[in-house]
Amino acid sequence: MNSKIISIGSYIPSNTVTNKDLEKTVDTTDEWIVSRTGIKQRPIADSSQATSDLAFEAAMTAIERAKIEKNDIDLIIVGTCTPDVATPNVGTLIQKRLGLSNFPAFSIEAACSGFIYALNIADKFIKTGESKCALVVGAETLSRITNWDDRNTCILFADGAGAAILKPTDDKGIIFSELGANGEYADLLHVPYGTSRKPEKSSKDDYFLRMSGNEVFKVAVKTLEEIAIDALKKSNIQSKDVDWFIPHQANVRIIQAVAKRLELPEEKVILSMDIHGNTSAASIPLAFDRAVQDGRIKKGDTILMQSFGAGFTWGSVLLEL
Ligand code: ACO
Numbered sequence: 001m002n003s004k005i006i007s008i009g010s011y012i013p014s015n016t017v018t019n020k021d022l023e024k025t026v027d028t029t030d031e032w033i034v035s036r037t038g039i040k041q042r043p044i045a046d047s048s049q050a051t052s053d054l055a056f057e058a059a060m061t062a063i064e065r066a067k068i069e070k071n072d073i074d075l076i077i078v079g080t081c082t083p084d085v086a087t088p089n090v091g092t093l094i095q096k097r098l099g100l101s102n103f104p105a106f107s108i109e110a111a112c113s114g115f116i117y118a119l120n121i122a123d124k125f126i127k128t129g130e131s132k133c134a135l136v137v138g139a140e141t142l143s144r145i146t147n148w149d150d151r152n153t154c155i156l157f158a159d160g161a162g163a164a165i166l167k168p169t170d171d172k173g174i175i176f177s178e179l180g181a182n183g184e185y186a187d188l189l190h191v192p193y194g195t196s197r198k199p200e201k202s203s204k205d206d207y208f209l210r211m212s213g214n215e216v217f218k219v220a221v222k223t224l225e226e227i228a229i230d231a232l233k234k235s236n237i238q239s240k241d242v243d244w245f246i247p248h249q250a251n252v253r254i255i256q257a258v259a260k261r262l263e264l265p266e267e268k269v270i271l272s273m274d275i276h277g278n279t280s281a282a283s284i285p286l287a288f289d290r291a292v293q294d295g296r297i298k299k300g301d302t303i304l305m306q307s308f309g310a311g312f313t314w315g316s317v318l319l320e321l
Protein backbone atom coordinates (compact mmCIF):
# COMPACT_ATOMS: atom_id res chain seq x y z
CA MET A 1 0.00 0.00 0.00
CA ASN A 2 1.37 3.39 -1.01
CA SER A 3 0.12 6.86 -0.17
CA LYS A 4 -0.84 9.53 -2.66
CA ILE A 5 -1.42 13.27 -2.48
CA ILE A 6 -4.97 13.75 -3.81
CA SER A 7 -5.19 17.51 -3.30
CA ILE A 8 -3.23 20.59 -2.28
CA GLY A 9 -4.47 23.85 -0.79
CA SER A 10 -2.74 26.97 0.45
CA TYR A 11 -3.35 30.27 2.15
CA ILE A 12 -1.34 33.48 2.31
CA PRO A 13 -2.27 36.55 4.35
CA SER A 14 -3.46 39.51 2.25
CA ASN A 15 -0.96 41.96 3.77
CA THR A 16 2.23 42.16 1.69
CA VAL A 17 5.57 43.74 2.60
CA THR A 18 7.64 44.62 -0.49
CA ASN A 19 11.41 45.11 -0.75
CA LYS A 20 10.70 48.81 -1.27
CA ASP A 21 8.85 48.84 2.07
CA LEU A 22 11.94 47.34 3.75
CA GLU A 23 14.19 49.95 2.13
CA LYS A 24 12.43 52.44 4.40
CA THR A 25 13.14 50.53 7.64
CA VAL A 26 16.56 48.86 7.23
CA ASP A 27 19.75 49.55 5.26
CA THR A 28 18.98 47.48 2.17
CA THR A 29 17.86 47.76 -1.44
CA ASP A 30 15.38 45.99 -3.66
CA GLU A 31 18.27 45.19 -6.03
CA TRP A 32 20.33 43.54 -3.22
CA ILE A 33 17.42 41.43 -1.98
CA VAL A 34 16.33 40.25 -5.44
CA SER A 35 19.84 39.44 -6.65
CA ARG A 36 20.91 37.67 -3.40
CA THR A 37 17.66 35.83 -2.62
CA GLY A 38 15.08 36.03 -5.44
CA ILE A 39 12.54 37.53 -3.02
CA LYS A 40 10.45 40.53 -4.14
CA GLN A 41 7.69 40.60 -1.56
CA ARG A 42 6.45 38.61 1.43
CA PRO A 43 2.99 37.97 2.91
CA ILE A 44 2.73 38.92 6.59
CA ALA A 45 -0.15 37.88 8.85
CA ASP A 46 -2.12 40.59 10.61
CA SER A 47 -1.98 40.71 14.40
CA SER A 48 -5.24 38.78 14.79
CA GLN A 49 -3.95 35.75 12.84
CA ALA A 50 -2.01 32.93 14.45
CA THR A 51 -0.44 29.93 12.70
CA SER A 52 -3.52 27.71 13.18
CA ASP A 53 -5.70 30.34 11.46
CA LEU A 54 -3.51 30.20 8.35
CA ALA A 55 -3.31 26.41 8.57
CA PHE A 56 -7.09 26.07 8.87
CA GLU A 57 -7.69 28.11 5.69
CA ALA A 58 -5.18 26.02 3.71
CA ALA A 59 -6.68 22.81 5.12
CA MET A 60 -10.23 23.80 4.13
CA THR A 61 -9.13 24.47 0.54
CA ALA A 62 -7.32 21.12 0.36
CA ILE A 63 -10.39 19.31 1.78
CA GLU A 64 -12.76 20.99 -0.73
CA ARG A 65 -10.47 20.20 -3.66
CA ALA A 66 -10.08 16.58 -2.53
CA LYS A 67 -13.88 16.20 -2.66
CA ILE A 68 -13.84 14.31 0.62
CA GLU A 69 -16.00 14.70 3.72
CA LYS A 70 -14.19 16.32 6.66
CA ASN A 71 -15.16 13.23 8.67
CA ASP A 72 -13.01 11.05 6.39
CA ILE A 73 -9.88 12.56 7.97
CA ASP A 74 -8.30 10.28 10.58
CA LEU A 75 -4.88 11.91 11.03
CA ILE A 76 -3.59 15.50 11.17
CA ILE A 77 0.12 16.35 11.14
CA VAL A 78 1.34 19.94 11.05
CA GLY A 79 4.92 21.07 10.41
CA THR A 80 5.59 24.37 12.16
CA CYS A 81 8.21 26.14 14.26
CA THR A 82 5.82 28.99 15.10
CA PRO A 83 2.94 27.29 16.94
CA ASP A 84 0.11 29.47 18.33
CA VAL A 85 1.03 28.51 21.91
CA ALA A 86 3.28 25.98 23.68
CA THR A 87 0.29 23.71 24.03
CA PRO A 88 -2.17 22.58 22.68
CA ASN A 89 -0.42 21.77 19.42
CA VAL A 90 -1.52 23.27 16.10
CA GLY A 91 -2.77 19.86 14.88
CA THR A 92 -5.38 19.69 17.63
CA LEU A 93 -6.32 23.35 17.13
CA ILE A 94 -7.13 22.61 13.48
CA GLN A 95 -8.90 19.39 14.47
CA LYS A 96 -11.18 21.43 16.76
CA ARG A 97 -11.85 24.09 14.08
CA LEU A 98 -12.80 21.30 11.67
CA GLY A 99 -15.21 19.86 14.26
CA LEU A 100 -13.35 16.54 14.35
CA SER A 101 -12.08 14.37 17.22
CA ASN A 102 -10.77 10.99 18.37
CA PHE A 103 -7.78 10.48 16.10
CA PRO A 104 -4.11 11.54 16.27
CA ALA A 105 -3.38 15.21 15.66
CA PHE A 106 0.08 16.60 16.33
CA SER A 107 2.79 19.01 15.24
CA ILE A 108 6.32 18.39 14.04
CA GLU A 109 9.03 20.87 14.93
CA ALA A 110 11.58 20.66 12.10
CA ALA A 111 11.69 24.29 10.90
CA CYS A 112 11.78 24.52 7.09
CA SER A 113 11.68 20.72 6.81
CA GLY A 114 8.38 20.56 8.73
CA PHE A 115 6.17 19.76 5.74
CA ILE A 116 8.52 17.08 4.38
CA TYR A 117 8.84 15.54 7.87
CA ALA A 118 5.03 15.55 8.24
CA LEU A 119 4.56 14.03 4.77
CA ASN A 120 7.09 11.28 5.54
CA ILE A 121 5.28 10.38 8.77
CA ALA A 122 1.81 10.46 7.18
CA ASP A 123 3.11 8.18 4.42
CA LYS A 124 4.17 5.67 7.09
CA PHE A 125 0.77 5.86 8.86
CA ILE A 126 -0.93 5.10 5.54
CA LYS A 127 1.51 2.34 4.56
CA THR A 128 0.86 0.56 7.88
CA GLY A 129 -2.91 0.92 7.48
CA GLU A 130 -3.26 3.20 10.52
CA SER A 131 -4.59 6.07 8.41
CA LYS A 132 -6.94 6.07 5.45
CA CYS A 133 -7.07 9.83 4.99
CA ALA A 134 -4.42 12.18 6.33
CA LEU A 135 -4.31 15.97 6.45
CA VAL A 136 -0.69 17.20 6.25
CA VAL A 137 0.01 20.89 6.78
CA GLY A 138 3.02 23.21 6.73
CA ALA A 139 2.18 26.54 8.39
CA GLU A 140 4.16 29.44 9.83
CA THR A 141 3.95 32.96 11.15
CA LEU A 142 7.71 33.59 10.97
CA SER A 143 7.04 37.33 11.19
CA ARG A 144 6.49 36.81 14.95
CA ILE A 145 10.07 35.55 15.47
CA THR A 146 11.69 37.91 12.96
CA ASN A 147 13.74 40.90 14.11
CA TRP A 148 12.45 43.63 11.80
CA ASP A 149 15.54 45.74 12.60
CA ASP A 150 17.95 43.04 11.38
CA ARG A 151 18.56 43.31 7.63
CA ASN A 152 20.26 39.89 7.60
CA THR A 153 17.00 38.12 8.37
CA CYS A 154 13.98 40.42 7.97
CA ILE A 155 14.32 40.45 4.18
CA LEU A 156 13.82 36.68 4.08
CA PHE A 157 10.97 35.51 6.26
CA ALA A 158 7.22 35.44 5.70
CA ASP A 159 3.91 33.90 6.75
CA GLY A 160 1.68 31.34 5.04
CA ALA A 161 0.30 27.83 5.03
CA GLY A 162 -0.04 24.88 2.67
CA ALA A 163 -1.96 21.64 3.12
CA ALA A 164 -2.26 18.27 1.41
CA ILE A 165 -4.73 15.38 1.68
CA LEU A 166 -3.15 11.93 1.45
CA LYS A 167 -4.97 8.67 0.80
CA PRO A 168 -3.92 5.06 0.21
CA THR A 169 -3.38 4.10 -3.42
CA ASP A 170 -2.49 1.13 -5.58
CA ASP A 171 -0.65 3.57 -7.87
CA LYS A 172 2.91 4.72 -7.25
CA GLY A 173 2.10 7.82 -5.14
CA ILE A 174 5.01 8.52 -2.80
CA ILE A 175 7.86 6.53 -4.34
CA PHE A 176 10.63 7.53 -1.94
CA SER A 177 11.01 9.61 1.19
CA GLU A 178 13.94 10.08 3.53
CA LEU A 179 14.67 12.45 6.41
CA GLY A 180 17.90 13.62 8.02
CA ALA A 181 19.25 15.97 10.67
CA ASN A 182 22.49 17.14 12.25
CA GLY A 183 22.21 18.99 15.56
CA GLU A 184 25.89 19.94 15.34
CA TYR A 185 24.81 23.01 13.37
CA ALA A 186 22.08 24.13 15.79
CA ASP A 187 23.70 27.50 16.56
CA LEU A 188 23.91 28.63 12.92
CA LEU A 189 20.17 29.25 12.78
CA HIS A 190 18.32 29.53 16.06
CA VAL A 191 16.12 31.52 18.42
CA PRO A 192 18.01 31.97 21.74
CA TYR A 193 15.02 32.55 24.02
CA GLY A 194 12.22 30.03 24.20
CA THR A 195 9.58 28.23 26.18
CA SER A 196 11.93 26.56 28.67
CA ARG A 197 15.33 28.05 27.73
CA LYS A 198 15.50 31.58 29.12
CA PRO A 199 19.05 32.91 29.12
CA GLU A 200 19.89 35.51 31.75
CA LYS A 201 20.04 39.17 30.72
CA SER A 202 17.96 38.34 27.68
CA SER A 203 17.21 41.24 25.41
CA LYS A 204 14.26 41.73 23.07
CA ASP A 205 16.46 40.42 20.23
CA ASP A 206 16.77 37.00 21.91
CA TYR A 207 13.18 36.24 20.92
CA PHE A 208 14.08 36.40 17.23
CA LEU A 209 15.72 34.16 14.64
CA ARG A 210 19.47 34.53 14.38
CA MET A 211 21.20 33.22 11.30
CA SER A 212 24.79 32.91 10.10
CA GLY A 213 23.48 33.18 6.54
CA ASN A 214 26.67 32.48 4.65
CA GLU A 215 27.54 29.36 6.66
CA VAL A 216 23.96 28.07 6.40
CA PHE A 217 24.13 28.67 2.65
CA LYS A 218 27.20 26.47 2.19
CA VAL A 219 25.89 23.53 4.23
CA ALA A 220 22.47 23.85 2.56
CA VAL A 221 23.87 23.59 -0.99
CA LYS A 222 26.11 20.63 -0.13
CA THR A 223 23.39 18.74 1.76
CA LEU A 224 20.65 19.40 -0.78
CA GLU A 225 22.85 18.27 -3.68
CA GLU A 226 23.68 15.05 -1.83
CA ILE A 227 20.13 14.17 -0.81
CA ALA A 228 18.70 14.95 -4.25
CA ILE A 229 21.19 12.63 -5.96
CA ASP A 230 20.57 10.03 -3.26
CA ALA A 231 16.78 10.21 -3.71
CA LEU A 232 17.05 9.62 -7.45
CA LYS A 233 19.58 6.81 -7.06
CA LYS A 234 17.60 4.97 -4.38
CA SER A 235 14.38 5.31 -6.43
CA ASN A 236 16.13 4.20 -9.61
CA ILE A 237 14.89 7.33 -11.37
CA GLN A 238 17.02 9.56 -13.62
CA SER A 239 16.85 13.32 -13.31
CA LYS A 240 15.52 13.56 -16.89
CA ASP A 241 12.44 11.63 -15.68
CA VAL A 242 11.67 14.24 -13.01
CA ASP A 243 8.94 16.57 -14.31
CA TRP A 244 9.09 19.08 -11.45
CA PHE A 245 11.56 20.00 -8.76
CA ILE A 246 9.95 21.73 -5.76
CA PRO A 247 12.63 22.72 -3.25
CA HIS A 248 12.27 24.70 -0.03
CA GLN A 249 12.10 28.36 -1.07
CA ALA A 250 14.97 29.83 0.98
CA ASN A 251 17.20 31.33 -1.69
CA VAL A 252 17.10 31.16 -5.50
CA ARG A 253 20.88 30.77 -5.65
CA ILE A 254 20.78 27.63 -3.46
CA ILE A 255 18.07 26.18 -5.70
CA GLN A 256 19.92 27.03 -8.93
CA ALA A 257 23.09 25.35 -7.63
CA VAL A 258 21.22 22.13 -6.78
CA ALA A 259 19.25 22.12 -10.05
CA LYS A 260 22.50 22.56 -12.00
CA ARG A 261 24.10 19.63 -10.17
CA LEU A 262 21.04 17.50 -11.04
CA GLU A 263 21.16 18.76 -14.65
CA LEU A 264 17.55 19.91 -14.30
CA PRO A 265 16.55 22.68 -16.74
CA GLU A 266 15.18 25.81 -15.08
CA GLU A 267 11.70 25.27 -16.63
CA LYS A 268 11.32 22.23 -14.35
CA VAL A 269 12.15 24.15 -11.18
CA ILE A 270 9.19 25.57 -9.24
CA LEU A 271 10.07 28.92 -7.66
CA SER A 272 7.75 30.99 -5.51
CA MET A 273 9.99 32.92 -3.15
CA ASP A 274 9.48 35.97 -5.40
CA ILE A 275 5.96 36.44 -4.00
CA HIS A 276 5.99 34.19 -0.92
CA GLY A 277 9.43 34.84 0.64
CA ASN A 278 10.76 32.11 2.92
CA THR A 279 7.77 30.66 4.76
CA SER A 280 9.73 27.78 6.30
CA ALA A 281 7.47 24.68 6.60
CA ALA A 282 4.82 26.30 4.36
CA SER A 283 7.14 27.03 1.46
CA ILE A 284 6.98 23.71 -0.40
CA PRO A 285 3.18 23.27 -0.34
CA LEU A 286 2.77 26.97 -1.24
CA ALA A 287 5.02 26.57 -4.28
CA PHE A 288 3.36 23.24 -5.14
CA ASP A 289 -0.13 24.77 -5.04
CA ARG A 290 0.95 27.76 -7.11
CA ALA A 291 2.18 25.44 -9.88
CA VAL A 292 -0.94 23.24 -9.73
CA GLN A 293 -3.23 26.28 -9.94
CA ASP A 294 -1.38 27.84 -12.88
CA GLY A 295 -1.60 24.54 -14.77
CA ARG A 296 2.05 23.52 -14.77
CA ILE A 297 1.81 20.51 -12.45
CA LYS A 298 -0.65 17.83 -13.58
CA LYS A 299 -1.83 14.41 -12.45
CA GLY A 300 0.72 11.72 -13.30
CA ASP A 301 3.73 14.07 -13.06
CA THR A 302 6.87 12.94 -11.25
CA ILE A 303 7.87 15.45 -8.56
CA LEU A 304 10.98 15.75 -6.42
CA MET A 305 10.59 17.86 -3.26
CA GLN A 306 13.37 18.65 -0.84
CA SER A 307 13.86 20.76 2.24
CA PHE A 308 16.60 22.13 4.47
CA GLY A 309 16.19 24.12 7.65
CA ALA A 310 17.18 24.99 11.17
CA GLY A 311 18.49 22.15 13.28
CA PHE A 312 19.80 21.40 10.71
CA THR A 313 17.02 19.22 9.39
CA TRP A 314 16.49 18.04 5.84
CA GLY A 315 14.42 15.64 3.80
CA SER A 316 13.26 14.61 0.37
CA VAL A 317 10.09 13.14 -1.13
CA LEU A 318 9.82 11.77 -4.65
CA LEU A 319 6.31 11.07 -5.87
CA GLU A 320 4.04 10.51 -8.81
CA LEU A 321 0.99 12.74 -8.52
N1 ACO B 1 20.91 44.41 2.34
C1 ACO B 1 22.13 44.85 1.97
N2 ACO B 1 23.28 44.28 2.39
C2 ACO B 1 23.16 43.23 3.21
C3 ACO B 1 21.92 42.72 3.64
C4 ACO B 1 20.77 43.36 3.18
N3 ACO B 1 19.53 42.96 3.51
N4 ACO B 1 22.13 41.66 4.44
C5 ACO B 1 23.45 41.49 4.53
N5 ACO B 1 24.07 42.44 3.79
C6 ACO B 1 25.51 42.64 3.61
C7 ACO B 1 26.34 42.02 4.70
O1 ACO B 1 26.45 42.87 5.82
C8 ACO B 1 27.66 41.81 3.99
O2 ACO B 1 28.34 43.03 3.97
P1 ACO B 1 29.94 43.09 4.15
O3 ACO B 1 30.49 42.32 2.97
O4 ACO B 1 30.23 44.55 4.12
O5 ACO B 1 30.22 42.42 5.47
C9 ACO B 1 27.26 41.48 2.56
O6 ACO B 1 25.91 41.97 2.40
C10 ACO B 1 27.29 39.99 2.26
O7 ACO B 1 26.62 39.30 3.29
P2 ACO B 1 26.43 37.74 3.27
O8 ACO B 1 25.71 37.30 4.51
O9 ACO B 1 27.74 37.10 2.95
O10 ACO B 1 25.44 37.60 2.01
P3 ACO B 1 25.01 36.31 1.25
O11 ACO B 1 25.33 36.43 -0.16
O12 ACO B 1 25.44 35.05 1.98
O13 ACO B 1 23.40 36.38 1.36
C11 ACO B 1 21.65 35.34 2.64
C12 ACO B 1 22.78 36.38 2.63
C13 ACO B 1 20.63 35.77 1.61
C14 ACO B 1 21.02 35.32 4.01
C15 ACO B 1 22.21 33.97 2.26
O14 ACO B 1 23.37 33.70 3.03
C16 ACO B 1 21.23 32.82 2.49
O15 ACO B 1 20.23 32.71 1.81
N6 ACO B 1 21.55 31.89 3.40
C17 ACO B 1 20.81 30.64 3.59
C18 ACO B 1 19.44 30.83 4.15
C19 ACO B 1 18.82 29.47 4.39
O16 ACO B 1 18.89 28.57 3.57
N7 ACO B 1 18.24 29.26 5.56
C20 ACO B 1 17.76 27.93 5.92
C21 ACO B 1 16.33 27.82 5.88
S1 ACO B 1 15.49 29.04 6.80
C22 ACO B 1 14.81 28.27 8.20
O17 ACO B 1 15.10 27.17 8.56
C23 ACO B 1 13.84 29.10 9.04
